[in-house]
Amino acid sequence: MSATRTATSPKPRGIRQTMSDLHIWAGLLLGWVLYGMFLTGTVSYFKDEISQWARPELPHQSSVPDPADVAQRVAEELGRIAAGSTQWSIGLPTARDNTADAFWRLPAAQPGQRRFGQATFDPQTGHKVTARDTTGGEFFYRYHFQFHYMPVFWGRWLAGLAAMFMLVAIVSGVITHKKIFSDFFTFRWAKGQRCWLDAHNALSVFGLPFHLMITYTGLVTLMAMYMPYGERMAFKTPQERQQLTRELNAFIQPGKPSGRQVELASVRGMVREAQSLWGRDNIAQVTITLPGDAASRVAVARGEKARTSMSPQYLLFDGSTGKLLETHDHVGPAAETRGVMYALHLGRFGDTATRWLYFLVSLAGTAMVGTGLVMWTVKRRQKLPDPDRPYFGFRVVERLNIASIAGLSIAMASFLWANRLLPNALAQRAEWEIHVFFIAWLVTLAHAVCRPARRAWVEQWWMGAALLAGLPLLNMLTTERPLWRSLADGDWVFAGFDLMCWAFAALHVRFALRSARHQTPVPRGKRAQPQQQAGAVLVAPPIARDPAP
Template sequence: MSAPDATPRVERDVAPDAADGVGQRVPARPRGIRQTMSDLHIWTGLLLGWFLFAMFLTGTVSYFKEELSQWMRPEIAHQADRPEPAVVAGRIARTLETVAPGTTQWSLRLPDERHQVANAFWRVPPKDGAKRAFKDANFDPQTGLKVAARETLGGEFFYRFHFQFHYMPVPWGRWLAGLAAMFMLVAIVSGVITHKKIFSDFFTFRWGKGQRSWLDAHNALSVFGLPFHLMITYTGLVTLMTLYMPWPEMAGINSPAMKRQLTSEMNAFLQPAKPSGEAAPLASIEAMVREAERRWGPGSVARVTAVNPGDAVARVAITRGEGGRLSMSPQYLLFDGVSGRLVEEKLDVGAAAETRGVMVGLHLGRFGDGATRWLYFLVSLAGTAMVGSGLVMWTVKRRQKLADPQRPHLGFRIVERLNIAAIAGLPLAMTAMLWANRLLPLDLVRRGEWEVHVVFIVWALALAHAVLRPPRRAWIELLGLGAAALALLPVLNALTTDRALWRSLAQGDGIFAGVELVGLAFAALLAGLAMRVARHRPKGTQAGRARTTGTSSRPASDAAAAVEGAR
């Protein structure tokens, strides 16, 4: 090996017409901040990019998780008219006396425009030293009776997956999600520094220009939701800050009383005290809810929680809903469960807890109305496309530099196949869960878990398909299959339930019909992408043209690099 090759290169060869004009060696310019940030942006975006894509896509869907959960429980009828919340709370509280006798705690979520039925969970008294467990059920607001519905995790699965994944201990999944979010934050900041013309490029899109088109799309999607992407990434880290940085809590909280105070600052979930053993009937829940509505306004109550119901030390908390409030900090009224007397009004928390509450509220977006939720959904979808286009751009850019694009090296093939499995395979896997919801037997043991298993079985098959098929064919086939699965979802629903799309539209059931209409829109999007890939004809690479003409492309490449560096 010659001396110049054995030492770090600080010079580069240039063509005779470049730089100095005589073909001599010229000093290479030192790498600037933008070049350094470019490398950081590329590798932080790539290394966990597939996790980020999955987090963004499932998080986007989660903004309508309640609507999706309702679609996945077709046995729950559409409620055109709802009784008063106070009346519903009173009815179901009386039902829980017989459904959950002897429980030390029950909590009831009242129906609203996004929930057709009420949902309650309650503690099951331990037996033979077993740990306490919970049961839950849905209740008809008109009658107060239990509603039978198929077992499913519904949209809650996508919500949980987007910040803790699956098939691993919950803390591990949340740590992995936090690491991916930190990489995302670094990628956003370094991307802004790298692209000095990012805002002007937002108004420029060159269609059909290969790498240039991917870069234009990536820039436009990045700038379109840049404030949102920064906010959603940072606030996502804040939501789990006590997991990632537990030391202040460990150092500052050294007694059970302080622990209880911290809990009350962060949520309204009451822990039951020791029962007195003296039986006493529960006071009117309806009157307590009416008192809360008198203070906060009609429809403002979201949840009713009772501890030690039927005992002399019973307490009832009436929790305020999140609508119209930016902060997620708890607000509730605490009543004596026997006399119905107001014991405590919890409306304020400390500055630190309120800051956290605002951050969590911004991340979840539950403070707004339907228009706000749609805005969150669309900008988050743009973020998903931003991550996906960045992953694809990595392969598009490097394919042009390969000596033989038809036989890329192992690292390139791994990235390319993972891109296909993540970007084209995940939407198909998520749709498979909706198909499983309609096709799995209703009496199947652990049916909800099997719906989730189907997601990962289909996703694994998509990965195998991406490995075994040529990349271009794999893109077309997986995108086309995802489009077909979504497009046929209304047909499947019509064949397996009595709530066909046209019937839901005629009954004014916007939630049930909306899920299928959005599915059709996504089907059109995936079909359009599949057709775009099918029509695309990659241009010959520089290396391929050089082999065809029998000349070397190195001088031209070096000249271009020198001219670009001189700029």
């Protein structure tokens, strides 16, 4: 009797089976959010270049102007347009950014009103530029970790929750997959679902160290918001909190005005002194508090070039005399650790080759998330009693997959089309570019709900391909920066943008063709016509419960 019970009792679930379920559901529940975060974060490695493309009125910059001269010109202009402000902050041009940006604190701002003014300046003249109002690549960067149409606080909390789910999915996937490294070198071409599982494994293992790093460091960058209690207990007085702020950034706060008016000392001379320490083109920002007052202070911050830390380094000057008061060239161990994590996440320390490496591995991570999402439906469709009439939850996942993956490409391309087509004089033009992004994305969801799944995948891939392929042509018709002129001028920002649009258009064509041709394998023991499966072109499944053949 005991032997019978032993023979018929179910086998206990092992750690790999448990981790497999955790991996699948952790990846699915917030997978649509993660896919958007990954893709917009990927393109954000070139956000400065996207912002240049988004403002074609600004001339091509063949060399970086002297930051000292630019800072002086912009400071003089701010003295005219922002007189009475207690704080100016000037972002200087770099090899990747052909403008100087500034913002200033508005005096006597009332509750509910804007607290800061901002403008973009021509580095050659110091005057405000006449260019279209756009957020450019900054929109994708901000969406990546705080989304839109919601308070920033809650957007960042959602991003942190999604990152935590991603971390759980990565760790559980490694535990589940016992042949993770050997399968990296295995690819069975044209073997149906097995082929896409091999692709998923290769994408996962190829970027595994990067995926772990980018997920963990993303959490660390906002750790003070997620876990504020330790900081509140350790830094209780205003002086202690001010010291913490100085450890984490170079954005100095205005002090108490003296009431004695004096002329601001030469900003050019202060920047020159910083250049003697850090190099001519390695000055990022100049912050001026209480300009025109005897208590004025000027902070000249070091750039990120060749630094694997985002910890602030700056020189603090007396704004009325130009005398160097303090040198902040190091921070404490905790702040330095946070600075290194931040730098690893953003990747701004690297050269062009490093940014491309970040871009490609992050793109592989985007594909990893997308393949896992769609294979959830691929694996389960074959087990449905009637694949043509799946249950409600299956249909929800399938439609969200279409809109989140293929639809996001359409939305991002629509944002770029809006940049070229919206009238420059349109009120709140930058906001309308963003509205177009979300309207297009909502339309793709409605399309996915109304059309058969397979046709929706194919049609949205083709629409994404058409929009991307048409962007260089639209740019040619609406600006004076066509591809051939950009190549002749050596303007690789515009030329590279056009070429990458065509490259991604070709990739979307490939997806559309594979989606149209793919057939779902007939389950064993069933005589049925092959079912066309939506989305298998993209997809490799989540790591299977038993990945062995």
